Structure formats: C-alpha cells, structure tokens
Amino acid sequence: MSFDLNDLDEVSRTLKLLGDKTRLAIMKLLDNRERCVCELVEIFKTSQPSVSQHLRKLKDAGLVKENRKGQWIYYSINPDSPQRQFIQKLIAFIPSQAHVLEELDKQGLGISCE
C-alpha cells in the first residue's frame, strides 16, 4: 500500500478531482461523518446518477470507501488513503457545509431515505 504523494502527477490528479464543486463539497460533508447516497442527492439537488458518478471517481481514487447497510450504501472518507493528510488540509480551507443542511431544513425537505 505504498504510494509517493511527492509526485507532481499525483498531486495534480488529486487537485483536478477535487476541482469540481460537487466532489469537493462531498468530501467536506463526509469529513464529519458517513452519508448515504440519497442524502447527498437531496443536498445537491441533482440526479442520483450524477452523485453516483462523482462518488465513483472519488472511490476509484481511493479517497472514499463505501459501506452497504441493507439497501443503503454509506460513503465515508477512506482513512487508509495515502493522500489523507493532503486531503485534510484541502478540506480545512472550505467552510463548513452546515448552512447547506440548514437551508434544506428550512425548505422542509428534511433528509430521509427510509
């Protein structure tokens, strides 16, 4: 599981991956706790396939991992990622997404896939 982060290619690839607003927000949201796909779909008000595809890219890069619980699949930050420290520093520069969730509540949408 060795991996050299000190590599220009690798860093630029990671930046490119997180250079997408949705993916960056997903990482920030997962920073707190795991979330199931349906939560993310509601938060971003986009299609389910769109969220799935973003998650796929994050998973392929090893940044997140999935955990199925019955029908639901929960995603979380992959603690074993060699890039984790780097990712954490990036995330630290993003404001909390709390307000996003608050706004959802105001709109009475709530978040429940159950």
Place this chain on the structure above:
Amino acid sequence: MSFDLNDLDEVSRTLKLLGDKTRLAIMKLLDNRERCVCELVEIFKTSQPSVSQHLRKLKDAGLVKENRKGQWIYYSINPDSPQRQFIQKLIAFIPSQAHVLEELDKQGLGISCE
C-alpha cells in the same frame, strides 16, 4: 482587495486551475523565483502559445503577476493574492522541480532566451 477564501466555489475554482500538471509545475517553479516565458517553454518542452495560455489563466486568477523587462516578460507569484497562503500549502506538497532543470542541463539544452 477583499476576498473571501472561505468559499466553496472559490476553493474549487482554484483547485481546478491547479489541477493541471503544467500549471501546477509553473506555480512550483515560480515559488523559487521569477521566470521568463521562454524558460518555461524550454522546461516543459511544449509550444510557446501553450505556456502563454496557461500563464494567462494563472494571471486572470490573480495567482501570478508579470513584469516586462525589455523583450522578456517575467512571471512570478503574486504576493498580494488573497489565495496566497492556500497556494503555498498546495505547493508545499509538490516535490522540488530541481530534477527537471537538471535533466535539461544534461541534454545540453541550457536555458537562455537572450
């Protein structure tokens, strides 16, 4: 000159900008000292327009500034960029580009636009 870095949009835009291998390497190279366009062209072994266009994007984002000296235009990190601290942290994760220059020397190309 106020600017809120604590903004998801802004962070993702910056990451996207540096999510390009050439632009990221340019920023790393400029971290040491200013460089003229011709130096960068030689280093990256790409076309002059290509380098110019990358520099244009970095300049438009306020990350670098230019300084004409006769025929030559030298680019350097813009110290007044509100994103500077963020950029510095990103750059810190990239290995020195010293070896790139060393290889150029070996190939006898040297670097001189004069």
Place this chain on the structure above:
DNA sequence: TCATTATATAATCATATGCTTATATAAACA
C-alpha cells in the same frame, strides 16, 4: 525603417467532462 526576437491572441480541433435518460443490479418486503 526593416528584420528579429519574445510574447500574446485567435481560430481550429480532438479529447475530456459532467449531466441526463434509460436500464441494470441488489436488497427489502408483501
């Protein structure tokens, strides 16, 4: 002024990207 050198800009093009719609898979449950 004309030629040369350095750089920027414009136009074109091939590829990458992200979204949408449709469909497949997988679990839960009647």
Place this chain on the structure above:
DNA sequence: TGTTTATATAAGCATATGATTATATAATGA
C-alpha cells in the same frame, strides 16, 4: 415470486479544456 426502493452503470450529448497553427503586438537593434 413480484414489487418497491436504493444504487450503479451505460449511452448520448452539450460544453469545457488544452494543444496546435497562424497571426498580431511589442521591443530591440541594424
């Protein structure tokens, strides 16, 4: 087993991106 719910994958499409080629601008020097 059949239906519903959650998620993934595939296909198609519009837009973004980065490179190349050609041309424009600007400074230098004969």
